[in-house]
Amino acid sequence: MSIMGTRVVRTEDPVFLSRGATYTDDLTDERLNGALHLTLVRSPLAHARITAVDVEAAREAPGVVAVFTGADVDLAPALLFAGANPGMVRPWLATDKVRFVGEPVAAVLTEQVYQGQDAADLVEVDYDPLPAVVDPRAALADEVLLFEEVGTNLAGGFGHDKEFDEHLFDDCDVVVTRDIVNQRLAASPLETRAAAAVWGDDGRVTLWASTQNPQSARDEIAGWLGIDAALIHLIAPDVGGGFGAKIGADPEFALVVWLAKAVGRPVRWAETRSENLTGMLQGRAQLQTITIGGNRDGDVLAYRLDILADAGAYPRLGVFLPFFTRQMAPGVYDIPKVESRARTVVTTTTSTGAYRGAGRPEATAAIERAMDLFAAEIGKDPAEVRKRNVVPPDAFPFETKGGAVYDSGEYAKAIDRVLEGAGYAELRAEQAARRERGDVVQLGIGVSAYVEITGGGAFSEDASVEVHADGTVTVLTGTSPHGQGHATAWSMLASEHLGIPIEKITVKHGDTDLIPRGSGTMGSRSLQTGGVAVHQAAGELVELAKRRAADVLEASVDDLEVAEGAVTVKGTDTSVTLAQLAEKEQLKVDTVFDSGAPTFPFGAHVAVVEVDIESGKAVVDRIVTLDDAGPIVNPLLAEGQRHGGIAQGISQALLEEVVYDSEGNPLTATFADYAFPSAAELPSFTLLDMATPTNLNPLGAKGIGEAGTIGATPAVQSAVIDAVSYLGVRHIDMPTSPLRVWEAINAARVESGAGSDSSEGAQQ
Amino acid sequence: MTISVNTSVKVGITVNGEETTADVEPRLLLVHYLRDVLGLKATNVGCDTTSCGACTVLVDGESVKSCTVLAVQADGQSVTTMEGLSPNSTELHPMAAAFRAEHGLQCGFCTPGMVMAAVSLLEENPTPTEREVREGLEGNLCRCTGYHNIVRAVLSASGQNPDAVQTTSVDADADQSPAGGVESAPGFSTGSGA
Numbered sequence: 001m002s003i004m005g006t007r008v009v010r011t012e013d014p015v016f017l018s019r020g021a022t023y024t025d026d027l028t029d030e031r032l033n034g035a036l037h038l039t040l041v042r043s044p045l046a047h048a049r050i051t052a053v054d055v056e057a058a059r060e061a062p063g064v065v066a067v068f069t070g071a072d073v074d075l076a077p078a079l080l081f082a083g084a085n086p087g088m089v090r091p092w093l094a095t096d097k098v099r100f101v102g103e104p105v106a107a108v109l110t111e112q113v114y115q116g117q118d119a120a121d122l123v124e125v126d127y128d129p130l131p132a133v134v135d136p137r138a139a140l141a142d143e144v145l146l147f148e149e150v151g152t153n154l155a156g157g158f159g160h161d162k163e164f165d166e167h168l169f170d171d172c173d174v175v176v177t178r179d180i181v182n183q184r185l186a187a188s189p190l191e192t193r194a195a196a197a198v199w200g201d202d203g204r205v206t207l208w209a210s211t212q213n214p215q216s217a218r219d220e221i222a223g224w225l226g227i228d229a230a231l232i233h234l235i236a237p238d239v240g241g242g243f244g245a246k247i248g249a250d251p252e253f254a255l256v257v258w259l260a261k262a263v264g265r266p267v268r269w270a271e272t273r274s275e276n277l278t279g280m281l282q283g284r285a286q287l288q289t290i291t292i293g294g295n296r297d298g299d300v301l302a303y304r305l306d307i308l309a310d311a312g313a314y315p316r317l318g319v320f321l322p323f324f325t326r327q328m329a330p331g332v333y334d335i336p337k338v339e340s341r342a343r344t345v346v347t348t349t350t351s352t353g354a355y356r357g358a359g360r361p362e363a364t365a366a367i368e369r370a371m372d373l374f375a376a377e378i379g380k381d382p383a384e385v386r387k388r389n390v391v392p393p394d395a396f397p398f399e400t401k402g403g404a405v406y407d408s409g410e411y412a413k414a415i416d417r418v419l420e421g422a423g424y425a426e427l428r429a430e431q432a433a434r435r436e437r438g439d440v441v442q443l444g445i446g447v448s449a450y451v452e453i454t455g456g457g458a459f460s461e462d463a464s465v466e467v468h469a470d471g472t473v474t475v476l477t478g479t480s481p482h483g484q485g486h487a488t489a490w491s492m493l494a495s496e497h498l499g500i501p502i503e504k505i506t507v508k509h510g511d512t513d514l515i516p517r518g519s520g521t522m523g524s525r526s527l528q529t530g531g532v533a534v535h536q537a538a539g540e541l542v543e544l545a546k547r548r549a550a551d552v553l554e555a556s557v558d559d560l561e562v563a564e565g566a567v568t569v570k571g572t573d574t575s576v577t578l579a580q581l582a583e584k585e586q587l588k589v590d591t592v593f594d595s596g597a598p599t600f601p602f603g604a605h606v607a608v609v610e611v612d613i614e615s616g617k618a619v620v621d622r623i624v625t626l627d628d629a630g631p632i633v634n635p636l637l638a639e640g641q642r643h644g645g646i647a648q649g650i651s652q653a654l655l656e657e658v659v660y661d662s663e664g665n666p667l668t669a670t671f672a673d674y675a676f677p678s679a680a681e682l683p684s685f686t687l688l689d690m691a692t693p694t695n696l697n698p699l700g701a702k703g704i705g706e707a708g709t710i711g712a713t714p715a716v717q718s719a720v721i722d723a724v725s726y727l728g729v730r731h732i733d734m735p736t737s738p739l740r741v742w743e744a745i746n747a748a749r750v751e752s753g754a755g756s757d758s759s760e761g762a763q764q
Numbered sequence: 765m766t767i768s769v770n771t772s773v774k775v776g777i778t779v780n781g782e783e784t785t786a787d788v789e790p791r792l793l794l795v796h797y798l799r800d801v802l803g804l805k806a807t808n809v810g811c812d813t814t815s816c817g818a819c820t821v822l823v824d825g826e827s828v829k830s831c832t833v834l835a836v837q838a839d840g841q842s843v844t845t846m847e848g849l850s851p852n853s854t855e856l857h858p859m860a861a862a863f864r865a866e867h868g869l870q871c872g873f874c875t876p877g878m879v880m881a882a883v884s885l886l887e888e889n890p891t892p893t894e895r896e897v898r899e900g901l902e903g904n905l906c907r908c909t910g911y912h913n914i915v916r917a918v919l920s921a922s923g924q925n926p927d928a929v930q931t932t933s934v935d936a937d938a939d940q941s942p943a944g945g946v947e948s949a950p951g952f953s954t955g956s957g958a
Contacts, residue, residue, distance in 0.1 A: 013864040648910075676907075
């Protein structure tokens with residue numbers, strides 16, 4: 001019986017649930033004995049000139065071995081993302097000026113952890129404050145420059161060098177436009193950033209770091225330090241979540257390596273949560289202007305998306321992500337005319353990068369909001385308007401006006417099924433009844449349809465499968481996970497071919513000496529690249545074993561089959577085990593799978609929220625999702641990915657936002673202030689299944705890691721707005737907090753002349 | 765300026781059934797006593813504001829966030845960490861086994877604290893409703909699971925069938941509607957029926 005598609009519990013868990021996983025800060029590797037602890041002195045100001053740094057008192061503090069300032073670091077400031085404006089480089093420790101609250105200014109190395117904070121408090125930095133620039137629109141004006149020598153705050157852009165087509169909406173009877181916000185979020189993996197480095201006598205450095213892709217992190221760090229990547233042995237131990245913010249290396253990792261060399265001792269670093277909430281890459285942070293046009297029958301004829309993205313102080317991956325937003329701009333719809341542009345500016349805030357979905361949720365949020373606005377304007381049901389405009393199933397592969405080629409999809413079917421699963425008609429009836437009764441608690445129904453791009457950017461992945469003489473199997477993968485359960489899923493893929501139980505299969509990842517090539521876990525790419533590579537390697541190993549066994553068994557290869565870890569002559573009990581073959585000669589396959597293109601998973605969500613129109617408080621009553629990522633290897637794991645994604649989507653729609661005041665002070669720099677959701681703020685989820693395969697890989701698999709977030713966010717936002725739409729509300733920016741909802745209700749009442757006193761507002 | 769932190773204090777704490785003693789700084793947090801003095805690394809630190817619960821352990825049977833307790837405050841008391849629940853990785857404590865069966869963990873970082881909080885929850889309320897599980901675990905944050913399967917694991921460990929107890933909508937009765945009040949937040953009414 002095939003193991004594929006079964007709910008196999010994780011092989012990772014027995015250790016995780018007994019002695020616990022081993023994260024970077026848990027390492028007890030003897031090479032780290034005597035390691036110094038790094039404490040970073042970080043800027044309390046968003047934008048200021050540094051006039052003096054006095055570290056003398058700190059140097060005298062107990063346990064201090066060394067204190068470094070920017071002047072001590074002999075590394076050139078680096079452009080942290082190659083595609084950004086080349087002058088926007090970051091120093092390893094700030095020298096002449098600081099550009100965001102949290103920027104490292106000095107490095108303190110102590111024997112013990114607690115001594116580090118004591119000594120860091122003694123570092124005196126004199127700052128001459130400069131005006132902050134927090135709003136990207138203000139940054140665009142170039143009045144306050146972060147990099148004076150560059151002369152602009154523009155960090156990058158796509159399609160921004162040509163004018164919009166002034167005739168784009170000429171054919172449209174109805175045109176709706178609106179500015180919307182896709183707010184800044186903190187990825188907030190439970191494990192904050194951590195690294196540990198030790199230089200060996202061989203001139204190589206071993207670096208342990210919490211990263212989603214060790215091989216790329218190794219290469220980045222080598223580039224920053226100006227050393228050969230072969231000198232870096234990077235190991236990602238267990239990683240406590242990433243959500244995109246641990247893609248690649250952070251500058252602190254390189255600093256740890258540099259410091260370990262400078263002091264000739266191992267150095268460890270583990271940041272606090274408060275540091276994490278200003279130092280780790282943040283996500284989203286796009287201001288968008290959406291314009292949609294069509295006819296009153298409900299046909300969408302033109303769509304324009306104008307993006308202003310916030311890079312934060314030092315450009316990182318966030319500069320690139322609007323590329324995905326533009327590419328996915330039309331969503332699941334066949335819109336005759338689509339245009340978009342993106343500009344990214346630096347601001348005196350934390351740098352931005354990927355966060356679950358990374359550019360695609362921003363596209364989906366925009367087009368889905370636009371569809372709702374359009375439907376509201378022409379007075380039609382938003383689900384019907386969606387279905388009317390989706391790409392039909394016989395149109396695939398379908399090249400969109402966003403420039404993507406969608407591989408496969410059943411968009412209308414997905415919408416129909418999720419509407420049916422949610423009981424859409426009954427929900428609308430319930431909504432009407434509550435409105436009729438004038439209930440204080442109103443019902444809102446949000447429908448979203450989405451298509452996203454997974455496995456974008458890095459299409460190729462290595463895998464190695466080896467059967468050992470003791471009958472065990474080792475799988476090597478370049479897709480180093482951080483909670484997704486690859487050890488289990490990749491074991492299943494190998495087991496399926498070899499017939500060896502997963503208990504005998506060990507999946508190794510995250511060690512760049514053992515696995516020199518790999519692109520890591522991000523962009524929901526792992527199964528369709530790394531997983532398929534394992535599937536392919538195991539299949540090739542079966543063929544290799546048959547060829548070897550043909551000699552041993554004196555049979556034709558065509559007469560052989562592999563099952564239960566042995567090669568057998570079909571219809572006989574003549575066999576040789578894979579272990580026996582491995583005893584004679586190493587039985588190992590290295591392979592590379594290259595999909596050559598990304599895949600396009602899709603789905604539809606229905607969110608049901610209840611909104612108290614007196615307080616403005618919205619809560620999610622129910623969410624029903626259909627997420628189609630093709631055939632599923634392990635439903636237990638796939639559902640887990642969907643659950644986590646849905647929660648993050650709900651949370652963006654209702655709760656989370658990184659907030660800065662006008663002086664650039666972060667107001668959400670602890671978990672006491674940042675609205676991280678707990679179990680009490682979320683419902684359980686209803687998942688519906690559909691599996692439309694892609695033809696881009698032999699498993700037919702697409703990515704599932706980010707789908708939940710991409711679909712849930714607009715569904716929940718839409719539901720909140722829908723709940724109060726009868727009062728005249730057309731839009732509320734995320735997070736749809738009680739205050740925002742309440743303000744929107746009141747603004748709508750003022751506009752309609754109904755008065756602003758909420759006590760009149762219960763529609764008695 | 766001098767910093768007088770060198771005074772050390774002798775503490776004796778029973779951890780997972782074994783007597784431990786050490787001379788520690790008075791300011792040493794219990795979580796660091798466990799992790800750095802004893803080398804018990806399962807208990808994690810996820811924040812610095814007592815918000816996330818990754819560091820949850822049991823002190824004399826009650827769940828406590830060990831980042832907010834000094835080691836000296838635990839002197840003479842009995843502490844249980846996740847390492848103390850299961851004898852080894854093949855004989856998991858029923859709560860840990862339920863987390864595995866229901867896929868209640870992904871990256872695993874919140875897990876030791878979540879499991880300890882869940883053990884404590886069932887001690888106080890052996891047959892909780894889904895709503896009670898959600899509220900009981902409010903002090904423990906997880907970024908990976910969306911809590912769906914954590915809730916299932918706790919219900920399952922309580923001897924209930926999560927498929928029967930877990931609901932995906934509030935009661936249709938508008939009077940029971942959860943919206944509108946902080947206390948009666950989202951998700952579930954009583955957890956009865958599905």
